[in-house]
Amino acid sequence: MRKKDKKVLFIYSDSQYSNVALHWLANVYDKEVVVLKINLGEKEDKTQEKRELLALGAARVLQVDARNEFVEGYITKAIKANGIYEEKYPLTAALARPLIAKEAVKAALNNSIFTIAHGNSGNDRLRLDSYISSLTDRIKVIPILSKWDINDENLDSYVNTNKIKIGSNYKMFSISENLWGRSIEKGELEDISREPTNHLPVYVKDARDTPDKPTYVTLGFKSGIPISLNSKSMPLLNIIIKLNKIASINGVGSTDTIEDGIVGLKTHAIYEWPAAFCIIEAHKELERLVSTIHQNKLKPIIDNEWSYAVYAGLWYDPLLTSLNSFIDANNKNVTGKIRLKLHKGKLTVVGRESKHALYSKDVAIYRLGYNTADYTSMLEGFINIYSLHMRFANKNNKKR
Known part of the structure; x- marks a missing residue:
């Protein structure tokens, strides 16, 4: 195996599998793992987390505070677009994935790493893999869950055997x-x-x-x-x-x-x-x-x-x-x-x-700056034109 393929940049997330995936990459898949932890606003203890990641097998830990870029380059666009998928999902994870991919590609190339690994599946795997491949053709992507057939049973076994610290809710929920x-x-x-x-x-x-x-x-x-x-x-x-x-x-x-x-x-x-x-x-x-x-x-x-x-x-x-x-x-x-x-x-x-409001109290209550007779005459003409198509359609239907 070429030396450059021995090193892997692992995108660490707050998913239930991240600690397990990191340990597996370093100890079973036998890779030199450089962990990338991107802060997008989740609660974290940087010092404690770095020690834990190194103990799990990370060779190095890169920490990036991307909160301001997330806000200015991504959330602002979502606000302008009233970004809600199917009226209920505010695109929280989906909005973060292009930034995560961008930072991962940047960190990998800056450190002469040509393989990126992550523990996402489903929609998030689609997004991350697509974004990384769109940004560069120099990097191979390893979606860990496709390489390692993991489920709740063998996850428990692997966690207990290797004494891996993992969130208390990992069996109950997946939280992002x-x-x-x-x-x-x-x-x-x-x-x-x-x-x-x-x-x-x-x-x-x-x-x-x-x-x-x-x-x-x-x-x-x-x-x-x-x-x-x-x-x-x-x-x-x-x-x-x-x-x-x-x-x-x-x-x-x-x-x-x-x-x-x-x-x-x-x-x-x-x-x-x-x-x-x-x-x-x-x-x-x-x-x-x-x-x-x-x-x-x-x-x-x-x-x-x-x-x-x-x-x-x-x-x-x-x-x-x-x-x-x-x-x-x-x-x-x-x-x-x-x-x-x-x-x-x-x-x-x-x-x-708003100074740009297309609302006027006078217009809303039909004053329009005209006297009542003028307004009534204008409205009558407008109604005749407005209802023209509907009136003609109904007349034609009655003739049939």
Whole structure:
């Protein structure tokens, strides 16, 4: 085996298999493993984690803080596109995969490594493998779960035999987390006929356990991007962190959904996305306020196509570039403030403000700057023209 093939860059994630996969790569597959740990906002102890990874067999650990790039290059696009797949999945993992692939390729080539391994399967394997191969043809990808036939039984055996430290929930759930949200899958959720129990490791509070008084938050936007929270300007990263806490305390931002997968059939998951939910709902409201009726009819169609493309692993496809061009142009005037009421698991928009608002109190109550007789005459003519096709169609149908 060539020396360059002996080294492997392993993309470490918070999945239930990562520690096991790392140990297997280093000790069974006999590779010199350089671990890449990318911080996208999940909770972590860098010092403790690095020691544990080295003990599992890692030759080196590369740690990259990509939170700002994740926010500025990926989450901002999702906000402008109201990025939600099938109305319930905020694309938390799907949105992170192109950045993870980009950082992995960069780290591998910078360290003269030409093999990348990961422990993802299904949709996430599709995304990562596709993105890496799109970014370079110099790197081979090893999807570990396809090389090693692993299931819950032999996972238990391997963990116990090798005394591998693994999360306490690994038998019960598969959990993935980043700044934009959190997904919980597998375990008892595989039985879709049953209501999930209280054993779910959730951080969005049950509505029954939330404060009795509502919480109000005001989000300020500029060209579609949040720039302030409660009239205080701050980086979007900080807005997301603060909103995750505020909304989760009030039970806002959790969905239980069955989704159509790209690889395989449907999957059942619970998504927790408190900040993302608040921001996207506020963005939708402001966008509707400043857009024409024709823009408001087309934009949701474009948003759905964008969300599907991201879910399906098409971040580097020219299609997304084209969709982003339209979406950016449509967000030019999405500037203003939206006030939200968070109470007992429910979000309600209670205030709207924008200098670009296509709303006028006078027009809304039919003043139009004209006297009543003028307005009545104008409206009568408009109705005659507007109903022309319908009237002709009904006359023709009656003749048959």
